[in-house]
Amino acid sequence: MSRIKIVNLLKSESPIDNVTIKGWIRTKRDSKTFSFLEINDGSCLRNIQVVVDETISNYEEIKKLTTGSAISVTGRLIASQGKGQSWEITAETVEMIHLAPESFPLQKKRHSDEFLRSIAHLRPRTNKYGAVFRIRSEMAYAVHQFFREREFRYIHTPILTGSDCEGAGEMFRVTTLGPGQTDYENDFFGKEANLTVSGQLEVEMFALSLGDVYTFGPTFRAENSNTSRHASEFWMIEPEMAFCDLSGNMDLGEEMIKFLVQFLFDNCAEDLNLFARFVDKSLMASLQNVLENKFERLLYKDAIAILEKCGENFEFPVSYGMDMQSEHERFLAEKHFKKPLIVYNFPKTIKPFYMRVNDDNETVASMDILVPRIGEIIGGSQREERLDILTARMQKTQMEKEDYWWYLESRVFGSVPHSGFGLGFERLIMMVTGITNIRDVIAFPRTPKNIDF
RNA sequence: UCCCCGGUAGCUCAAUUGGCAGAGCGGAUGGCUGUUAACCAUUAGGUUGUAGGUUCAAGUCCUACCCGGGGAGCCA
Known part of the structure; x- marks a missing residue:
């Protein structure tokens, strides 16, 4: 299935049963039985939130995903139950495209422009x-x-x-x-x-x-x-x-x-x-x-x-x-x-x-x-x-x-x-x-x- | 090229008069109620830009160099 860009996905006016997105993990939040992934594919400023339940087959692999890693997600686009975003994806399959090591230098917090200039490639x-x-x-x-x-x-x-x-x-x-x-x-x-x-x-x-x-x-x-x-x-x-x-x-x-x-x-x-x-x-x-x-x-x-x-x-x-x-x-x-x-x-x-x-x-x-x-x-x-x-x-x-x-x-x-x-x-x-x-x-x-x- | 300021953990910064090098974030490990820079606990992490000098003792003072920032010149 071909991917949809997040910029277009976020414009959706109704739920979608089957979508695939590909992008990079901006941040991940784990709960006991599921994880939230914030995915950005560069098509727009905003991320899409992906909810991954522990029942997914490769959940042990998902738990190890790091900021900066590249993944492909297929699932359902649904109205978000949480605050802060109108849509989210309930994942049915998550494929790890590439795992970034924990040395990935970009963090969730603000970086100085001077530091970012030293990693202009990222x-x-x-x-x-x-x-x-x-x-x-x-x-x-x-x-x-x-x-x-x-x-x-x-x-x-x-x-x-x-x-x-x-x-x-x-x-x-x-x-x-x-x-x-x-x-x-x-x-x-x-x-x-x-x-x-x-x-x-x-x-x-x-x-x-x-x-x-x-x-x-x-x-x-x-x-x-x-x-x-x-x-x-x-x-x-x-x-x-x-x-x-x-x-x-x-x-x-x-x-x-x-x-x-x-x-x-x-x-x-x-x-x-x-x-x-x-x-x-x-x-x-x-x-x-x-x-x-x-x-x-x-x-x-x-x-x-x-x-x-x-x-x-x-x-x-x-x-x-x-x-x-x-x-x-x-x-x-x-x-x-x-x-x-x-x-x-x-x-x-x-x-x-x-x-x-x-x-x-x-x-x-x-x-x-x-x-x-x-x-x-x-x-x-x-x-x-x-x-x-x-x-x-x-x-x-x-x-x-x-x-x-x-x-x-x-x-x-x-x-x-x-x-x-x-x-x-x-x-x-x-x-x-x-x-x-x-x-x-x-x-x-x-x-x-x-x-x- | 000139003037001024700075360089301490991966990042952002602290360290009193020259007197034991620290915090938050990030990482790792464990926990956790639909989270939003999540949260809680534990933990690892350092040749203080480089080289020399002064001193009983230098992150701290001096000299040179390297790198970064701000301003100036030149211009877009």
């Missing part, structure tokens, strides 16, 4: 991490639905790149050369190769072909950053739109974040509730805040003016021309506006070469979306479509034009205004779960000095 068997990764899966699906409804095409940009700079961060070298060898002309690709830090340059080529496109894939940064918001390998969503200016770009970013939060409410209610109860008591209010408020849009120079006048005692003094520090972003989002905001038109000196220079020749058409508690969740811009200005800016940052000949040719043949942004997928998951460490929203986190599992 932590999805906990309530909290099971919920994280179900939500992560739903959010990934929602991203594709959002774009598909708007006729965006999903482009798979390469993971391996021949560029040694894409305007964002240090890169991981990819080589088949032996230790100490640096003759890259003899290397696999005949030149230096790296892992991508962004699919943007490549996806721009498809925006200038298919119109509205996006990438959604892994991204690698070799920065030695040790924070709760950075990982060496993370997933990024990068839409890119032809014939779109900065204003349309901001519209898409705001619309997308709101769509994803609404999708979460509609499809992840049970898992979301765990985070609202146990991880962040203010989670629901802050997600409602994101959903219901128009994101404040203000010029970089106005943001600086607010920071200069606010009287807050910042560690880093505020002045026009500087990049905003975390404390400044947090003040604006959490204290001043108390809702998400979009800061745009930053000075060109602090932004990368591909951002479009504004008519003032001082600023670029860039935008950062900042949300309370998370900080920057989206960074984007209108791209520089004018060949002469683009090449001049590349020269200033000492980039090799020859390496980007293909990128520059897109500004030779039918160049058009276009815009896009990057959204950090893990930061999105942090936002919607209230989890404060990026290592806890990605299956097997890679950070400096950490690539176990």
Whole structure:
């Protein structure tokens, strides 16, 4: 008999005579003549309670079952006689699929996130991490639905790149050369190769072909950053739109974040509730805040003016021309506006070469979306479509034009205004779960000095 | 990479001024009335992160290193 997933079983509106479930024992309570087993199969947060009477043929074996063991249960789904659950299964046969030794490290009580990180291969068997990764899966699906409804095409940009700079961060070298060898002309690709830090340059080529496109894939940064918001390998969503200016770009970013939060409410209610109860008591209010408020849009120079006048005692003094520090972003989002905001038109000196220079020749058409508690969740811009200005800016940052000949040719043949942004997928998951460490929203986190599992 | 805090049983933590290394949970064994982090009893479990130093005596003080956390920079 094929198994039924617990998520579907618990939706039942009437008793069922013959059901089979398969899963892992979360906990077991023995009485003199029978045992209660709590079974979870990962299909949802909740367990199903199984009642096993001593009259069952292999009851001696059942009594020895341990937390973490895998079993198959066939029996009758009936209304529970006890409190705390509406359904339970009266077991007719229980098959032990695998007995976990008593050294199984997950206990019934709460574990610290730090400890669970050290057993990342087992932590999805906990309530909290099971919920994280179900939500992560739903959010990934929602991203594709959002774009598909708007006729965006999903482009798979390469993971391996021949560029040694894409305007964002240090890169991981990819080589088949032996230790100490640096003759890259003899290397696999005949030149230096790296892992991508962004699919943007490549996806721009498809925006200038298919119109509205996006990438959604892994991204690698070799920065030695040790924070709760950075990982060496993370997933990024990068839409890119032809014939779109900065204003349309901001519209898409705001619309997308709101769509994803609404999708979460509609499809992840049970898992979301765990985070609202146990991880962040203010989670629901802050997600409602994101959903219901128009994101404040203000010029970089106005943001600086607010920071200069606010009287807050910042560690880093505020002045026009500087990049905003975390404390400044947090003040604006959490204290001043108390809702998400979009800061745009930053000075060109602090932004990368591909951002479009504004008519003032001082600023670029860039935008950062900042949300309370998370900080920057989206960074984007209108791209520089004018060949002469683009090449001049590349020269200033000492980039090799020859390496980007293909990128520059897109500004030779039918160049058009276009815009896009990057959204950090893990930061999105942090936002919607209230989890404060990026290592806890990605299956097997890679950070400096950490690539176990 | 920089600043701050921490590392004691499988887990979460305690240990007074430098003076016998402990508890709860988990495990094992037994008991038990339909239990819900079940309950009751018994019991095992330790190179106090590593290496060195000070001292009659170090979990506790000093030095170096390793690992973890928080913050900063960089960014998504």
